[in-house]
Amino acid sequence: MDELDRLLADALHDAASRAPSDAGLLGTVRERSRRYRRRQAAALGAVAVLAAGIPFVVVLAAGPRSSAPLEPVGSSPVASASARPASLQLVAGYTAPVFPYTLPASAGLKAPATSMRDGNLIALFEATEQKHHADITVTVSTRKPAFSTAAAETPIRVRGHAGFLRTVDVQPARQYTLYWPESAGRWIQLATDDTYTIGQVVGLAAALSPASIAVPPPFTLDLAPAGLPVDTVTDSTVSFGGDFRTVLRKRRPLSNPDRTVGGYRASLVHSSGRVTLDVDVTDWNATLEITVGAGRTITDADLLRYAAGVHILNRSNPS
Amino acid sequence: MPDVALDRTSTAADFDEFVHGRGRALLRFAYVLSGDAHLAEDLVQEVLARLHRRWGRITAMQHPEAYVRAAIVRQFLSWRRRRASTEAILPEVPEPAGLDEPQQRVLARDQMWRLLGGLPRAQRAVLVLRFYCDLPDDEIAALLGRAESTVRSQASRALARMRTMMVEEGMIGDG
Numbered sequence: 364m365d366e367l368d369r370l371l372a373d374a375l376h377d378a379a380s381r382a383p384s385d386a387g388l389l390g391t392v393r394e395r396s397r398r399y400r401r402r403q404a405a406a407l408g409a410v411a412v413l414a415a416g417i418p419f420v421v422v423l424a425a426g427p428r429s430s431a432p433l434e435p436v437g438s439s440p441v442a443s444a445s446a447r448p449a450s451l452q453l454v455a456g457y458t459a460p461v462f463p464y465t466l467p468a469s470a471g472l473k474a475p476a477t478s479m480r481d482g483n484l485i486a487l488f489e490a491t492e493q494k495h496h497a498d499i500t501v502t503v504s505t506r507k508p509a510f511s512t513a514a515a516e517t518p519i520r521v522r523g524h525a526g527f528l529r530t531v532d533v534q535p536a537r538q539y540t541l542y543w544p545e546s547a548g549r550w551i552q553l554a555t556d557d558t559y560t561i562g563q564v565v566g567l568a569a570a571l572s573p574a575s576i577a578v579p580p581p582f583t584l585d586l587a588p589a590g591l592p593v594d595t596v597t598d599s600t601v602s603f604g605g606d607f608r609t610v611l612r613k614r615r616p617l618s619n620p621d622r623t624v625g626g627y628r629a630s631l632v633h634s635s636g637r638v639t640l641d642v643d644v645t646d647w648n649a650t651l652e653i654t655v656g657a658g659r660t661i662t663d664a665d666l667l668r669y670a671a672g673v674h675i676l677n678r679s680n681p682s
Numbered sequence: 683m684p685d686v687a688l689d690r691t692s693t694a695a696d697f698d699e700f701v702h703g704r705g706r707a708l709l710r711f712a713y714v715l716s717g718d719a720h721l722a723e724d725l726v727q728e729v730l731a732r733l734h735r736r737w738g739r740i741t742a743m744q745h746p747e748a749y750v751r752a753a754i755v756r757q758f759l760s761w762r763r764r765r766a767s768t769e770a771i772l773p774e775v776p777e778p779a780g781l782d783e784p785q786q787r788v789l790a791r792d793q794m795w796r797l798l799g800g801l802p803r804a805q806r807a808v809l810v811l812r813f814y815c816d817l818p819d820d821e822i823a824a825l826l827g828r829a830e831s832t833v834r835s836q837a838s839r840a841l842a843r844m845r846t847m848m849v850e851e852g853m854i855g856d857g
Contacts, residue, residue, distance in 0.1 A: 367845050368813065373787075374794035375714045375814040382713035383723050385705035388730075389698060395731035489739075493732040498739055534694050536735040556735060 396535055399494060451591070451607065451661040453669055457584040460593055462486045463503060464551070465574035466567065471496035477578045479596040481605075486576065490558075497536070497558035499567060504550050508542050519561075521568050528561065539564050581611060581679035585672025588661075599682035606656025609673060613681045614648045617641055624670045631663060640666055649681040697737040701730060704747055711751055715758050715810050717799045729753045751815070752825045755807055759826075790848075797844050805840035808833055 462477040462484045471492035478485050484503040490496035502508070514529040519541065526543025536556035541564055545551045553568050578596045587593075591604030602608040620628040620643065629642045636657030644651050653670055655661050661669075705726070712722035729750060733740055740746045798806055804826075811822045819837070823830040 367841060367848065370787075370790055370794055370848075371798075371809065371841075371844070372813040374791040374798070375810060377791050378717075378795050379710040379714050379814070381719075382706075382710040383719045385701075385709055388705040388709070388723075388726070389701045391727050392701060392730040392734065395727055396734040399731060487739075490736070493736065498736050535697075535737075558735065 393535075451655070451659055451665070452589045453586040453665055454589040455586060457580070457587045457601075458593075459577040459580060460484060460596060462576040462578060463573060464501060464571040465576060466499065466501075467570055467572070469496070472499070475501075475576060477576050478598075479578050479594065482594045484578070493558075495558070497556045500552075500554045501571065502552040502554070503545075504552070505548050507544070507550055508552050510540075514540075519565065521565060522571070526568075528564070541565065541568055543568070579678060580676070582609070582676055583674045584609075584669075585674075586669050588669075597682075598678060598680040604659075606654070606659060608652075608654045608656075610652045610654075611644075611647070611675060611679050611681045612650045612652055614643070614645075615641075615650050617643050617650075622667070624667060629667075629670070631666070638663075638666060640670055642670055644675065647675055647679075647681075649675075651675070694737075696741050697734060700737075700741075700746070704750075707747075708750065708754065711810075711814070712754050712758070714814050715755065715807060717795070717806075725754050725757050729757050748825075755811070755825060759803055759807060793848075794844070797847060801840050801843070805836045808836045809840050812837060 460479050462475065464486070465475060466472065466488055468474075471490055473489040473491055475486035475488050477487075482505065486501045488499040488501070490498050510529065512531055514531045516527050516529045519526050519528045521541060521543040522545065524543045524545065526541060529538075529540040529542070531538040531540075536558065538554065538556050539559070539561065540552060540554045542550060542552040551568070551571070553564065553571075555564060555567070559567065580596050580601050581598050582601065584601065588603050588607050591607055593601065593603050594605055595602035595608075599612070600608065600610045617628060617630040618632070618641075620630050622629050622631060624640070624642045627642050627644055629640060632639045632641075638655045638661065640653040642651040642653075651670070651673060653666065653673075655666065708726045708730075709722055712725040713719060716722050716725060733750065733753065740749055743749055798809065801809070807826065808822060811817045811825065812819070817825070819830050819833045823833045826833065
């Protein structure tokens with residue numbers, strides 16, 4: 364940093380001390396948020412019920428349908444238990460799960476960010492413009508959704524199916540969750556808030572069209588356990604069959620490093636039927652934790668072979 | 683099956699706590715970014731009001747404050763873009779001074795602050811993110827949605843412009 368850089372940094376920090384006070388900021392923000400909501404409600408009253416940003420023709424064209432791809436959603440741990448192998452074998456390659464729907468491109472919504480948790484496929488369409496759009500989360504599952512929050516629930520027709528609309532009346536915005544059986548063994552849930560009218564929410568559901576959006580994993584895998592369907596893929600985790608889990612965690616000290624994996628120190632621990640391999644991935648400032656749960660068996664050699672085939676990607680985010 | 687509503691019921695308290703705890707820091711950031719107290723308040727209020735209803739998702743992020751700051755920068759750039767025809771012109775040429783004496787250094791800082799006000803919005807944002815927030819160029823590039831090389835060239839052009847003016851007026855040496 365030269366003299367000009369230092370002077371510039373000094374000038375900025377000095378100026379920051381003259382910034383306006385935050386007294387009353389929260390009240391002002393709340394009032395402005397309420398004002399936007401009122402303004403929006405007024406605007407919505409004057410406009411025909413169209414899904415915001417979604418051309419009407421698209422909504423109609425994509426209207427009630429049952430032609431979604433019929434690949435099974437990832438099996439849940441419970442569902443996969445009956446197919447549990449006595450001993451895990453590794454096979455080459457990894458097939459990413461696929462989110463089977465999308466919404467029409469809209470100026471106020473980002474392309475979907477997909478993930479998978481406990482067998483449920485999830486797509487987040489993040490709003491980039493918050494006056495007329497809100498985040499929309501679409502979840503595809505094999506079972507009827509179960510909720511733990513009290514909510515008003517009303518029957519509603521969605522894409523030609525008998526569905527339900529749940530409304531949770533909370534501040535700053537009412538939460539809407541629309542869910543319906545799309546086909547045998549497939550339920551869809553669409554969650555958003557009262558930025559949209561109920562008619563628009565139903566319109567968004569109708570606008571869902573078949574797609575094939577791969578869920579991006581946080582690492583590439585040279586090997587995968589045979590016969591175990593992937594059930595969780597997030598920016599830190601890939602899990603197969605519920606209890607073969609690979610998780611990138613924030614770095615923690617290894618308890619007893621006793622081997623190396625790909626040049627990194629590692630610790631292999633057997634405890635109560637579980638096997639845990641921790642790899643100290645120093646250049647990522649992270650610990651790669653691979654756990655095989657009780658009831659599954661895998662040789663230490665295979666577990667190390669699997670670990671050596673895990674390649675961490677930039678998009679990963681240690682949990 | 684994720685229960686979205688459950689996660690959102692406590693967001694109001696989280697939001698209030700965030701504004702109470704970080705509101706002042708956000709205003710400071712917005713002020714050095716915009717150079718205008720009223721605009722700084724407007725930027726922060728606007729961004730927080732728009733993020734209010736989706737706060738549950740934002741707090742689930744690893745660095746919610748970084749997300750809010752990024753939104754403030756985008757809002758600032760957007761605001762300036764809409765008002766490009768009235769963009770500030772370079773301020774008055776600074777008075778000559780040396781930096782040996784404390785009062786001259788204070789004067790130099792003031793002159794520097796005024797020069798910042800004449801920079802194009804994108805260049806100013808890059809300098810604030812680099813020298814006030816201490817962000818590396820790759821993070822600035824990600825935040826602004828630009829290539830790292832663009833960030834470097836904008837910073838370089840801004841610093842060269844300021845250096846030339848400061849040297850010409852004897853504020854700093856030319857070495």
